[in-house]
Amino acid sequence: MSAVSEAVTSSAMRTREATVRRFALTDTIFRTATRLSAILVLVLLGGVAISLFAGSWEALSKFGFSFLTTESWNPVTENFGALAPIYGTIVTSAIAILIAVPIGIGIAVFLTELCPRPLRRPIGIAVELLAGIPSIIYGIWGLFVFAPFLQTKVQPFIINIFHGIPGLSSLFAGPPYGIGLLTSSLILAIMVLPFITSITKDVFDTVPAVLKESAYGIGCTTWEVTRRVTIPYTRVGIMGGVMLGLGRALGETMAVTFVIGNAHRISASLFAPGTTISATIANEFTEADGELYTSSLVALGLILFVITFIILAIARYMLLRIDSRTGA
Amino acid sequence: MSVAMSLHQRRKRKNGVMMALCVIAAGIGLAWLALILGALIYKGLSGVSLAVLTEMTPPPGDAGGLLNAIYGSIVMTIIGIVVGTPIGVLAGTYMAEYGRFSRLTTVVRFINDILLSAPSIIVGLFVYELLVRPMGHFSAIAGAVALSILVIPVVVRTTEDMLNLVPNALREAGTAIGAPRWVVIRSVAYRAALSGIVTGILLAIARISGETAPLLFTALNNQFWSSNLNAPMASLPVTIFQFALSPYEEWQQLAWTGALIITLTVLGLSIFARSLTGRREDR
Numbered sequence: 001m002s003a004v005s006e007a008v009t010s011s012a013m014r015t016r017e018a019t020v021r022r023f024a025l026t027d028t029i030f031r032t033a034t035r036l037s038a039i040l041v042l043v044l045l046g047g048v049a050i051s052l053f054a055g056s057w058e059a060l061s062k063f064g065f066s067f068l069t070t071e072s073w074n075p076v077t078e079n080f081g082a083l084a085p086i087y088g089t090i091v092t093s094a095i096a097i098l099i100a101v102p103i104g105i106g107i108a109v110f111l112t113e114l115c116p117r118p119l120r121r122p123i124g125i126a127v128e129l130l131a132g133i134p135s136i137i138y139g140i141w142g143l144f145v146f147a148p149f150l151q152t153k154v155q156p157f158i159i160n161i162f163h164g165i166p167g168l169s170s171l172f173a174g175p176p177y178g179i180g181l182l183t184s185s186l187i188l189a190i191m192v193l194p195f196i197t198s199i200t201k202d203v204f205d206t207v208p209a210v211l212k213e214s215a216y217g218i219g220c221t222t223w224e225v226t227r228r229v230t231i232p233y234t235r236v237g238i239m240g241g242v243m244l245g246l247g248r249a250l251g252e253t254m255a256v257t258f259v260i261g262n263a264h265r266i267s268a269s270l271f272a273p274g275t276t277i278s279a280t281i282a283n284e285f286t287e288a289d290g291e292l293y294t295s296s297l298v299a300l301g302l303i304l305f306v307i308t309f310i311i312l313a314i315a316r317y318m319l320l321r322i323d324s325r326t327g328a
Numbered sequence: 329m330s331v332a333m334s335l336h337q338r339r340k341r342k343n344g345v346m347m348a349l350c351v352i353a354a355g356i357g358l359a360w361l362a363l364i365l366g367a368l369i370y371k372g373l374s375g376v377s378l379a380v381l382t383e384m385t386p387p388p389g390d391a392g393g394l395l396n397a398i399y400g401s402i403v404m405t406i407i408g409i410v411v412g413t414p415i416g417v418l419a420g421t422y423m424a425e426y427g428r429f430s431r432l433t434t435v436v437r438f439i440n441d442i443l444l445s446a447p448s449i450i451v452g453l454f455v456y457e458l459l460v461r462p463m464g465h466f467s468a469i470a471g472a473v474a475l476s477i478l479v480i481p482v483v484v485r486t487t488e489d490m491l492n493l494v495p496n497a498l499r500e501a502g503t504a505i506g507a508p509r510w511v512v513i514r515s516v517a518y519r520a521a522l523s524g525i526v527t528g529i530l531l532a533i534a535r536i537s538g539e540t541a542p543l544l545f546t547a548l549n550n551q552f553w554s555s556n557l558n559a560p561m562a563s564l565p566v567t568i569f570q571f572a573l574s575p576y577e578e579w580q581q582l583a584w585t586g587a588l589i590i591t592l593t594v595l596g597l598s599i600f601a602r603s604l605t606g607r608r609e610d611r
Contacts, residue, residue, distance in 0.1 A: 034422035106353025134538025221343035251447020
């Protein structure tokens with residue numbers, strides 16, 4: 001009898017062992033698959049960096065550091081410099097951020113302090129829908145609706161006002177084309193507005209109620225609470241949101257391509273057509289003939305990649321600091 | 329007394345001015361949305377007809393539709409989603425389940441967040457160097473791969489966030505009855521986080537169906553009907569880009585109509601996605 005029961009137990013043990021082994025095997029397979037996928041995300045970013053570097057090698061080795069400081073961009077003589085696109089990218093993004101930040105913070109204050117509760121969600125969603133509209137829609141709207149409006153109604157007016165004032169007259173000089181650096185900046189401002197608004201609103205919500213209530217308790221106005229309590233408390237988070245918006249603005253392609261004018265020159269006037277890194281690539285890449293031309297465009301891409309990577313990394317670092325504080 | 333009163337009044341006045349500015353800011357935000365949607369409907373609606381959905385993109389100066397472009401967009405979006413989603417979900421699973429506190433997860437999360445907002449034209453250049461140059465020609469496959477690279481970070485992010493929301497007690501209950509880890513993940517965690525993960529996929533669809541830049545030099549464009557994945561393929565955004573910048577009126581009208589179609593699709597998808605979870609997930 002003991003022999004029989006031993007046989008039964010040992011066979012049960014064997015099937016049990018087999019099952020456990022099968023479980024362990026499938027678990028290892030699944031675990032490895034998830035791990036490899038996570039690593040793939042890193043590989044993607046590494047791949048982007050390597051391929052851009054390899055693709056731009058020809059241009060970088062030919063032009064060297066002067067690629068960054070040359071304004072000329074001449075496909076005929078095959079002499080390429082990135083200064084004009086870099087200038088256009090930085091100027092349009094900077095103006096866009098200058099416009100979008102006060103408006104974005106204003107909307108966030110409105111949503112957290114002033115808006116009647118039932119309207120809060122619909123208005124918040126409406127502003128975020130601005131982020132959902134594809135960039136090409138901003139482009140076609142900017143080219144056919146916004147630029148003609150600026151050209152006929154706004155720009156002649158501004159040119160007249162600043163005419164004869166030193167400095168400002170050259171900043172707003174030239175024929176009103178409608179398209180140009182300022183138009184691109186305004187469109188970019190609309191496009192990054194939802195990102196700044198949504199992050200600012202999120203970090204405003206992390207302010208402990210007791211802090212705000214203490215300020216209200218000693219008689220502060222809503223503005224004073226915002227200015228002295230909410231904004232100082234959330235400063236790092238707001239900066240993170242602004243940097244994130246800046247990263248978006250720097251890399252924004254299609255909307256800018258429509259309204260920038262694609263002119264490889266640096267002019268003092270904000271009304272003049274210019275170009276950005278992404279607009280240059282989008283406009284010229286498929287038409288580029290010759291290895292050096294293509295390679296120069298890829299080199300522009302590499303520059304854009306490096307700039308946005310740094311800006312976005314700073315943004316994420318700042319937002320991480322806010323996150324860890326609310327988590328603690 | 330009067331000094332105190334005037335200070336009080338000044339503070340109140342300042343508060344009133346600043347709060348009015350905030351209301352104006354909100355008004356500006358809403359006005360832009362209304363202006364853009366209004367122009368789209370005004371210009372796009374007049375071109376809507378059955379021909380848009382049944383005819384091919386016309387040669388310059390001719391009437392026609394957007395059928396091949398719509399078809400191309402749908403095909404490349406589907407392939408992009410089918411390729412990108414499993415990778416994204418698996419990576420998100422690793423970060424939330426197996427390696428929640430590992431160093432790899434921290435690094436991947438950081439890099440993934442950067443990929444999430446990286447310029448999409450860079451992805452186009454990457455796929456050009458990776459696929460188009462070695463293959464020697466533009467192709468729909470390259471376009472779909474570029475789109476799938478944009479899908480991955482969106483899905484990774486939402487999957488990780490949603491799995492992190494699943495209470496550990498549920499997982500412990502699964503483990504306590506002897507289920508191995510991956511069965512717990514599959515039958516407990518995934519099921520609890522399903523609506524959130526689906527939201528992420530919908531948001532990813534919404535994002536890539538309007539993307540132009542990564543398709544410009546991967547899938548290129550095609551004026552004719554093509555279902556060959558190894559050849560250039562038309563897509564709605566690239567067709568809009570080409571037609572809007574052309575001098576032909578028929579093309580510009582088709583561009584507006586296409587823009588209306590894309591916007592309604594994308595906004596519809598993102599509103600639907602939000603309504604699924606009742607909260608916002610993308611950033």
